[in-house]
Structures are given as C-alpha cells and as structure tokens.
Amino acid sequence: MVKMKDVAELAGVSSAAVSRYLNGGYISADKAERIKQAIELTGYVRSSQARALRTGSTKLIGVIVPKINSESVSRITAGIGQVLGRRGYQMLLANTDNAPDRELEYLDLFQNHPVDGIVLVATMITDEHRRAIESCRVPIVLIGQNVEGAACVYHDDYEAAFELGQALAGRVDGKIAYIGVTEEDRAAGYDRRRGFEAGLRAAGNPLDAALIRLGSFTLDSGYGAARELLSVDPDVSFIACATDTMAAGALRAIDEVRGTGEGIHRVSGFGDNAFLRALTGGIPTVHYGYLTSGVEATNMLLNTLDGVEGESGLKTLKLGHQLMNV
Amino acid sequence: MVKMKDVAELAGVSSAAVSRYLNGGYISADKAERIKQAIELTGYVRSSQARALRTGSTKLIGVIVPKINSESVSRITAGIGQVLGRRGYQMLLANTDNAPDRELEYLDLFQNHPVDGIVLVATMITDEHRRAIESCRVPIVLIGQNVEGAACVYHDDYEAAFELGQALAGRVDGKIAYIGVTEEDRAAGYDRRRGFEAGLRAAGNPLDAALIRLGSFTLDSGYGAARELLSVDPDVSFIACATDTMAAGALRAIDEVRGTGEGIHRVSGFGDNAFLRALTGGIPTVHYGYLTSGVEATNMLLNTLDGVEGESGLKTLKLGHQLMNV
DNA sequence: TATCATTGTGTAAGCGATTTCAACGACAGG
DNA sequence: CCTGTCGTTGAAATCGCTTACACAATGATA
Numbered sequence: 102m103v104k105m106k107d108v109a110e111l112a113g114v115s116s117a118a119v120s121r122y123l124n125g126g127y128i129s130a131d132k133a134e135r136i137k138q139a140i141e142l143t144g145y146v147r148s149s150q151a152r153a154l155r156t157g158s159t160k161l162i163g164v165i166v167p168k169i170n171s172e173s174v175s176r177i178t179a180g181i182g183q184v185l186g187r188r189g190y191q192m193l194l195a196n197t198d199n200a201p202d203r204e205l206e207y208l209d210l211f212q213n214h215p216v217d218g219i220v221l222v223a224t225m226i227t228d229e230h231r232r233a234i235e236s237c238r239v240p241i242v243l244i245g246q247n248v249e250g251a252a253c254v255y256h257d258d259y260e261a262a263f264e265l266g267q268a269l270a271g272r273v274d275g276k277i278a279y280i281g282v283t284e285e286d287r288a289a290g291y292d293r294r295r296g297f298e299a300g301l302r303a304a305g306n307p308l309d310a311a312l313i314r315l316g317s318f319t320l321d322s323g324y325g326a327a328r329e330l331l332s333v334d335p336d337v338s339f340i341a342c343a344t345d346t347m348a349a350g351a352l353r354a355i356d357e358v359r360g361t362g363e364g365i366h367r368v369s370g371f372g373d374n375a376f377l378r379a380l381t382g383g384i385p386t387v388h389y390g391y392l393t394s395g396v397e398a399t400n401m402l403l404n405t406l407d408g409v410e411g412e413s414g415l416k417t418l419k420l421g422h423q424l425m426n427v
Numbered sequence: 428m429v430k431m432k433d434v435a436e437l438a439g440v441s442s443a444a445v446s447r448y449l450n451g452g453y454i455s456a457d458k459a460e461r462i463k464q465a466i467e468l469t470g471y472v473r474s475s476q477a478r479a480l481r482t483g484s485t486k487l488i489g490v491i492v493p494k495i496n497s498e499s500v501s502r503i504t505a506g507i508g509q510v511l512g513r514r515g516y517q518m519l520l521a522n523t524d525n526a527p528d529r530e531l532e533y534l535d536l537f538q539n540h541p542v543d544g545i546v547l548v549a550t551m552i553t554d555e556h557r558r559a560i561e562s563c564r565v566p567i568v569l570i571g572q573n574v575e576g577a578a579c580v581y582h583d584d585y586e587a588a589f590e591l592g593q594a595l596a597g598r599v600d601g602k603i604a605y606i607g608v609t610e611e612d613r614a615a616g617y618d619r620r621r622g623f624e625a626g627l628r629a630a631g632n633p634l635d636a637a638l639i640r641l642g643s644f645t646l647d648s649g650y651g652a653a654r655e656l657l658s659v660d661p662d663v664s665f666i667a668c669a670t671d672t673m674a675a676g677a678l679r680a681i682d683e684v685r686g687t688g689e690g691i692h693r694v695s696g697f698g699d700n701a702f703l704r705a706l707t708g709g710i711p712t713v714h715y716g717y718l719t720s721g722v723e724a725t726n727m728l729l730n731t732l733d734g735v736e737g738e739s740g741l742k743t744l745k746l747g748h749q750l751m752n753v
Numbered sequence: 754t755a756t757c758a759t760t761g762t763g764t765a766a767g768c769g770a771t772t773t774c775a776a777c778g779a780c781a782g783g
Numbered sequence: 784c785c786t787g788t789c790g791t792t793g794a795a796a797t798c799g800c801t802t803a804c805a806c807a808a809t810g811a812t813a
Contacts, residue, residue, distance in 0.1 A: 104769055115793040120771055127791055146539040150485065151769035153476040154798050161519075169508065170501035178495050182522045191540075193487075194520040196508040213472040214517075320705055346702075353705040376672075376702035379646055379679040430799055441763045446801055453761050477799035480768050756813075766803085777792080783785090 103143045112139035123147065153215065162402065163193045163211035163219045165204055168318075171346065173372050173391050177222055177244055180395020188403050190217075199318070201225045201285075208233045208241075218402045220244060220395075225285040240405050240415060242398045246288050252415035254398040258292035259299075261371070261387045261422040265341075266300020266308075268427040269369060269385060275338030277301065278312035280326045280351060282343045293343045293371060312337060316347045323347025327354035338367070345370035345377050345386055352381065373425050383426040390420055429469045438465035449473065479541065488728065489519045489537035489545045491530055497644075497672065499698050499717050503548055503570060506721020514729050516543075525644070527551045534559045544728045546570060546721075551611040566731050566741060568724045572614050578741035580724040584618035585625075587697070587713045587748040591667075592626020592634075594753040595695060595711060601664030603627065604638035606652045606677060608669045615644075619669045619697060638663060642673045649676025657684045664693070671696035671703050671712055678707065699751050709752040720746055 109116040112135040122128050122136045139145075153159045164181055166174050178194070185192050193216055197203035201224065208230075211219055219241040221234075226248050234241055234251050243253045269277070279297060284290040298308045314330060316322035323342055330337050331354060340355070342348040348370030355367050369385035370377070377384060397418055405414045435442040438461040448454050448462045465471075479485045490507055492500050504520070511518050519542055523529040527550065534556075537545055545567040547560075552574050560567055560577050569579045595603070605623060610616040624634045640656060642648035649668055656663050657680060666681070668674040674696030681693050696703065699714035723744055731740045 102769095106769080116770080117772080117793055117795095118791090121792090124771080126772090129791065132791090148480070148769055149540050150476060150479040150483075151798090152771075154474070154480045154800085155769080155771045157476075157798080159476065164520075169495075169504050170498060172496060175496035175501055178520075179522060179524075182495065182520070186521075192520050194490075194504075194508070194518050196505060196512075198505075214475050320701055324705070349702050349705045353708075356708070374702070375646055376675050376700070376706070379650070379675045380702070380706040382679075382682070428799095432799080442800080443763060443765095443802080444761090447762090450801080452802090453759095455761060458761085474799055477768090478801075480770085481799080481801045483768080754813100756811100758809105758811080760807100760809080762805105762807080764803105764805085766801105768800090769798105771797085773796080774794090775792105776794105777790105779789090781786100781788085783787105 102148075103145045105145070105147065108136065108139045108143055108145045111143065112136045158217050159215040160190050161193050161216045162190050162399070163195060163207070163216040164222070165195045165197060165207050165211075165219065166222045167197055167199050167204075167224045169194075169196045171318075172374050173389070174222060176391035177395040180392040180397075181220055181399045182395075183392075184396050184399035184403065188407070190403065199224070201227065201230070205229060205233055208237065212238050218242075218406055220398055220402060223248070224289070225283070226287065227285070240402055242402045242415065244394050244398050246286075247417065247419070251417075252401065253417045254394045254401070254420065255288065255418075256389045256394070256420050256422050258288045258371075259296035261389075261424070262293040262296030263300040263303070264424055265369060265385065265387060265427065266297040266302075267304045268300075268424060269339070269341065270301045270304030270306040272427070273306075273339040276312060276334065276336045277306070277308060277339045277341060278314070278330045278334075278337045279308055280314045280316045280323055280330075280340060280342045280347055282316055282318055282347075289343055289371070297341060316343070316350075318344060318346065320346050320350040320353075323350025324354050325350070327351035328358070331355065331358045339369075340367065341369045343371060345372040345374035345384075348384060348386070349374070349377055352384075378425075385427045386425050388423040388425050394420055428474075429471045431471070431473065434462065434465045434469055434471045437469065438462045484543050485541040486516050487519050487542045488516050488725070489521060489533070489542035490548070491521045491523060491533050491537075491545065492548045493523055493525050493530075493550045494644075495520075495522045498700050499715070500548060502717035503721040506718040506723075507546055507725045508721075509718075510722050510725035510729065514733070516729065525550070527553065527556070531555060531559055534563065538564050544568075544732055546724055546728060549574070550615070551609070552613065553611070566728055568728045568741065570720050570724050572612075573743065573745070577743075578727065579743045580720045580727070580746065581614065581744075582715045582720070582746050582748050584614045584697075585622035587715075587750070588619040588622025589626040589629070590750055591695060591711065591713060591753065592623040592628075593630045594626075594750060595665070595667065596627045596630030596632040598753070599632075599665040602638060602660065602662045603632070603634060603665045603667060604640070604656045604660075604663045605634055606640045606642045606649055606656075606666060606668045606673055608642055608644055608673075615669055615697070623667060642669070642676075644670060644672065646672050646676040646679075649673025650680050651676070653677035653680035654684070657681065665695075666693065667695045669697060671698040671700035671710075674710060674712070675700070675703055678710075704751075711753045712751050714749040714751050716746055 105116045195207040223246040247255045281294045282290045314326035340351045348368045373388035431442045521533040549569045549572040573581045607620045608616045640652035666677045674694045695711035
C-alpha cells in the first residue's frame with residue numbers, strides 16, 4: 102500500500118506538503134504539479150482510517166430503518182443515498198426489523214462508533230428514544246415523525262387522513278371499517294386514525310368504533326384483520342387501512358369473501374404503492390414524496406456537518422401530500 | 428472522550444493490559460475485574476478508528492446493490508444485514524441505481540477505502556467487472572450471477588425457467604409471448620429467456636420469436652411492452668415475463684385491453700412478489716430464497732474473513748427454487 | 754539445585770494521516 | 784541596513800489503539 106510518505110519522497114517534498122496539496126493549504130505551483138504527478142504515478146489514495154483517527158470525521162452517515170423491504174423505506178433510502186453519494190459521504194445502514202429496542206442499540210453503536218451524523222427513519226418514539234436523541238453526540242435527523250426538540254422531516258398524516266376521510270365519506274354506501282397500526286407509531290398509528298375519523302365525522306359519516314382493528318404493517322396482518330371484520334359485520338363495504346400494504350391484504354380478503362366483481366373502490370391506504378396502483382387500477386390512497394423526504398433530511402444533516410453558509414442548520418420540515426384516486 | 432489510557436490509570440494497570448482484556452489476551456483475574464469496573468465506571472468505548480488504523484480491519488462490509496427499492500434486493504439486503512449484525516460487522520450500502528459503471532466506481536471506492544469485504548448483488552458482468560473483481564484486494568462474493576472464477580451465490584435461472592416453460596406449455600391455449608430484460612444480465616436476461624424457450628420447445632409448443640420484447644425491470648416497461656404485444660398480435664393470450672414487477676405491468680395492460688374477466692392465468696413472472704400474490708391470487712412464478720442468498724453469501728464472506736475453521740472459504744453455491752401456481 | 758515452560762505485565766514502536774510551529778527567502782517600507 | 788509581512792516549507796507531535804519484545808514470577812521437571 103503506497104502511503105503519503107512515498108508520494109512525498111517521489112515528489113521530493115515533505116509529507117506535510119502532500120497533505121496540504123490534498124486539503125488545499127499553502128503550496129507553490131511547481132510542487133503542486135510534482136505532487137500531482139507523483140500521485141498519479143503511484144496510484145496513491147489516502148487512508149480514510151488514518152484520516153479519521155486524526156480528524157475525528159469519518160464521512161459516514163448512519164441510517165437506521167425499521168425494515169428494509171418496504172416500498173416507502175426503500176424510496177426514502179434511495180433519496181438519502183443520492184445525496185450522500187453526491188456530497189462525498191457513505192451510508193452505514195442499520196435495519197432494526199421493526200424492533201424499537203434495536204433502534205436504541207444502533208443509536209448507541211453509531212454514536213460511539215464511526216459516524217458523523219444519523220438519519221433515523223422513525224416509527225415509535227418512546228421516552229427512551231427521546232433521551233437517546235437528546236444526548237446524541239452527533240447531529241441527527243428524524244424522518245416520518247414530528248418530535249418536539251428534534252430535527253424532523255415528516256408528512257402531515259393527520260391532515261392527509263382527514264382529507265381522505267372527508268373525501269371518502271360521501272362516496273361509500275354501507276359501513277366503513279378501519280385497520281390501523283399501533284398508536285405508539287404516532288404518525289402512522291395515531292395521527293392517521295384520528296385524522297381519518299375526524300374527516301369522516303366532518304362529512305357526517307362517523308366511524309363505528311367497533312369496526313376498528315389493528316394490523317402490524319404487513320400484508321398478512323391486513324388480510325387477517327379484514328377477514329375478521331367481514332365475518333363480524335357483513336354490512337362492511339369499505340375498509341380503510343393505515344398502509345397500502347395492509348390494504349392489499351384487505352383486498353385479498355374481500356375478494357375471497359365477496360368475489361372480485363363488486364365495485365372497484367373497496368379499500369383505501371396510504372403510500373401510493375406502485376403494485377397496488379397497477380393491479381387494482383388505483384385505490385384511494387395518499388401519495389407522499391418519500392424520496393424527497395430522504396433527500397431533504399440528508400441535505401439538512403450534511404449542511405450542518407459541512408457548515409454550509411446561509412443554511413440555518415437542523416430544523417423541522419413538513420412536506421406536502423397528495424390524495425390519489427378519490 | 429475517555430480513552431484507553433484513562434481506563435488503565437483508573438484500574439492501575441498499563442493500557443496494554445486493558446487492550447489485552449478487551450481482546451482476550453493474557454490477563455490475571457483480579458486485574459480483569461478492576462479493568463471491567465473501570466470501564467463501566469467511565470463508560471469507555473474503544474475508538475474503532477484507532478483500532479482500524481492499527482489493525483487494518485474496519486469490521487465494515489461494502490454491499491453494492493443495483494436498486495434498493497425492489498422486493499428481491501431488499502430481501503437479499505435483509506439477509507445480509509441479519510448475518511452482519513449477528514457477527515459484529517456493519518453494512519456500508521452503495522446503491523448504483525442500475526448503472527453498471529457506478530458499480531465499478533464503488534468497487535474501487537470500497538477497495539481503497541474502509542471495507543473488509545464486499546458483497547455485490549450483480550446484474551451485468553462485463554469484462555471490466557471481471558477485471559475489477561479479479562484485482563480486488565478484499566474478498567468479494569457475488570449474488571445473483573454465476574461468474575467463472577469468482578465466489579457466487581446464485582439461483583439456476585435456466586433450469587427454473589425451463590421448468591416454468593414446460594409446465595405452462597400445455598396449460599395455455601393461444602399464443603405465448605415473452606417480455607425479457609437485457610441479455611447483458613446473464614441470469615435474468617439470457618438464462619431465463621433461453622430456459623423458458625427450451626422448456627416450451629421441449630413440451631412441443633415453441634415460442635414465436637416475433638413475440639419477444641425487452642423491458643427494463645420496471646413495472647412501466649412491462650406495461651408498455653405488453654401493450655405493444657397485444658396490439659401487434661391479438662391472438663396473444665399469455666405473457667411470460669422475466670420479473671414479477673414487469674408481469675404486474677403486463678397484467679395491467681391486459682386488463683385495459685381485454686378487461687378483467689378472462690381467466691386468471693394470463694401472465695407469469697419470476698420472484699414471487701407478495702403484492703402480486705395477494706392481489707391476483709397468484710400468477711405462475713418462481714420462488715427464490717432471496718433472504719437465504721443474502722445469508723449464505725455473507726456467512727461465506729465472514730467465514731473467510733474471520734478464518735473460521737472447517738469452512739472451505741469462498742466457493743460457489745447454487746440455491747434451489749420452487750415453481751409457484753402452476 | 755539448575756533449567757525451562759508457562760503465565761502475566763509494562764514499555765515502546767508503530768499504523769498513516771493532519772496540523773502546529775518555527776523558520777526561511779524575498780521583498781517592501783522606513 | 785533593519786524590520787515586518789507574506790507565502791512556503793519541513794520537522795515533529797499528535798490521534799487512540801494493538802502488539803512485539805523483554806522481563807518477572809511461578810511452578811514443574813530433570
């Protein structure tokens with residue numbers, strides 16, 4: 102492995118000069134030229150380990166996601182990766198498999214270990230999370246939840262759900278049911294359900310509390326909850342879900358119980374999943390700019406890390422949404 | 428930041444002793460106890476940067492994927508992450524967005540930079556790739572392609588496609604069409620098409636070369652190709668696709684042109700996508716253990732890195748497959 | 754008793770960069 | 784001619800850890 106000293110010797114300068122050349126310090130034109138050639142000749146690349154030890158910065162960003170195989174998360178990650186790549190950082194990915202305690206574990210690991218900043222694609226934010234975020238030694242940005250006192254990039258789930266509920270209320274005859282997710286997930290659990298209920302109520306068609314079930318983000322859980330709903334109350338004619346994935350499961354359940362024919366609009370979701378759009382002709386759902394949220398969050402983080410002028414640093418950012426197929 | 432020297436002083440030993448304690452060298456029981464307490468007291472964690480500089484190992488594995496938002500890739504990544512986490516490594520994720528030259532770029536970046544090994548989820552393997560893999564200074568495992576001279580974990584796409592073709596040949600009346608992907612992707616492009624053709628031929632129902640189209644892995648490309656096929660030849664009654672995602676697009680095209688009613692089995696794919704399974708009742712497709720391939724590849728890689736006894740190191744591994752819904 | 758493993762310990766030499774510091778030549782102003 | 788400034792430069796000190804080495808004990812063996 103060729104190191105800086107070798108380059109320096111070949112160029113007839115000190116290694117300090119090479120370092121300055123690389124990092125833009127004082128260096129005369131002719132030495133710069135000789136160093137440049139020596140580097141090309143030797144194929145030298147500087148050891149990021151040594152650099153990291155000396156400077157304390159690794160150019161690594163830790164990204165914590167709840168689950169990698171979901172369309173929303175992969176799109177967020179794609180956005181994060183885009184920005185990181187463009188700005189000379191790399192992504193250390195940690196997948197918690199929907200276990201909130203592993204989130205804490207990784208927050209810990211990342212702090213003591215080698216990242217310059219953290220992006221947390223958040224689901225449940227407990228007090229312990231809050232404390233961990235608070236005491237984090239590197240800057241951190243949350244995606245998907247709006248947490249007081251932390252930098253967040255999020256969507257207004259309450260408002261979106263409200264609009265969806267309002268829009269659907271008039272359009273559905275028969276009873277509407279709802280499959281949500283745990284309210285510990287404030288955005289996807291609490292806000293979406295509350296917003297949806299409020300929207301229905303505002304349109305004069307309130308949600309029957311007996312027709313609410315809880316899923317776990319998975320297609321199968323949506324299927325199971327829907328089967329149960331349909332068997333409990335045969336008048337249920339529409340099932341709103343907290344995610345498109347669960348809506349897909351619900352749709353399958355409806356198909357099985359009722360047959361395929363009966364109208365197109367029988368479920369709604371959140372996320373505007375591409376498969377669902379193609380295969381059903383489009384259920385009512387909410388489109389979020391997932392990629393954008395990854396991009397925005399990462400730009401914000403790197404701006405504070407790189408000390409970009411004119412950027413006010415970490416702040417909270419609410420992104421827009423769009424109702425689809427209503 | 429508390430460092431090893433601080434711990435050593437507090438425990439009344441040398442920092443070498445602390446290092447030995449941490450890495451399992453000679454250490455007496457009572458000093459071990461004192462060191463343990465000192466570490467707990469100070470909350471010391473060792474700097475992975477310094478360790479990396481000294482030992483040359485970063486405990487980081489570079490993972491190069493063509494596209495993060497696809498079900499197959501996310502499942503592979505999930506498998507990789509599982510093993511890495513369990514064995515004390517972390518994942519440096521690089522997303523090439525389907526640009527093969529960015530793959531090369533990352534191979535380069537990773538070698539010179541801080542990874543101990545590389546997992547490449549491969550699509551197209553050009554000669555340049557082969558050279559890059561050959562000259563790679565860290566061990567590397569490929570997933571998804573079988574490349575001579577490199578360690579690979581892959582599925583037998585030819586055989587799977589053959590079986591699928593054979594099984595479908597008898598079951599379809601009317602013409603069968605095929606939407607493939609670029610043959611530069613040997614596994615998903617070349618092998619699947621050739622295997623499928625061979626399977627049809629073996630069953631006495633050969634594929635009409637005029638009914639072959641090329642997609643680009645996306646749902647929309649499947650849709651477009653299918654629209655074209657249907658308009659070119661109205662007798663086409665079944666469209667086999669190289670991926671489930673394209674099959675979803677084809678299905679939408681068929682629905683639009685022909686209406687929904689006409690029989691269930693109208694397309695086939697590869698990958699056993701969960702949405703497709705739920706929303707269509709299951710098209711003929713091939714199930715691959717994507718998660719398993721991530722797990723196997725990573726175990727192989729880490730076994731050679733950690734010098735696990737009884738493991739013959741990097742080798743090539745062919746995983747099984749399963750025909751679904753035929 | 755002499756000899757030799759065996760186990761435990763500290764000292765010190767790196768790993769490969771960055772960065773402080775003192776110094777130097779040239780050149781302008783007084 | 785002296786002094787101050789400016790642009791450049793290299794020597795050397797870190798950054799925090801691992802590990803080769805030398806050296807003690809200690810107990811076992813001859």
